[in-house]
Amino acid sequence: MSVRARPYDAVKRGLDVVASAAGLVLLAPVIAVVALVVAVRLGRPVLFTQPRPGKDGRVFTLYKFRSMRAVDETRGWVTDADRLTAFGALLRSTSLDELPSLWNVLKGDMSVVGPRPLLVEYLERYTPQQARRHEVRPGITGLAQVKGRNAVDWERRFAYDVAYVDRRSVGLDLRILVATVRSVAVREGVSAEGEATMSRFEGSDGER
Structure with missing residues (x-):
């Protein structure tokens, strides 16, 4: 059964506003x-901008x-x-x-903790x-990120996302934040095996 609004959601939004505003200042x-x-x-x-689906898609x-770097076929800069x-990899590994996504949190597009916002084109493949996973605001970090980040395959990633939707609470958010600090410190799961970042989601086996 789908889990919709919870009393914690209003509290979570207030915490997101405080945390993102403080983060942007500090x-x-x-x-x-x-x-x-x-x-x-x-x-x-300087900024990378891209449309992403948020709560309720x-x-x-x-x-x-x-x-x-920008795509430049003459220099062979085509794939990720x-x-x-090396500088870009450092930015990603340290998060x-x-x-800048703190601005998205402050605006209400995102939360500090939640399923990561993915590509719009994936919506029809779920x-x-x-x-x-879209029953809640997407997050800067989430359960899937602390369970392996980009090294986690898509099926497990989505299972973690839905598990977060069902179990979301202040206690779980705090545990995810603590685990995120550890994951970033040791730079775990920055990229999927054989990928510069992560593989594309082409749909689940039963849905292709």
């Missing part, structure tokens, strides 16, 4: 330095720092592996590229069970 010097280095190393625009614009520089 981390402003870090954000400014990263923006400057991205501009020097990768050029402009509503599309919003996601903000992150750029971590890849071609375009991802510094996620800092099974009804997998689509339940």
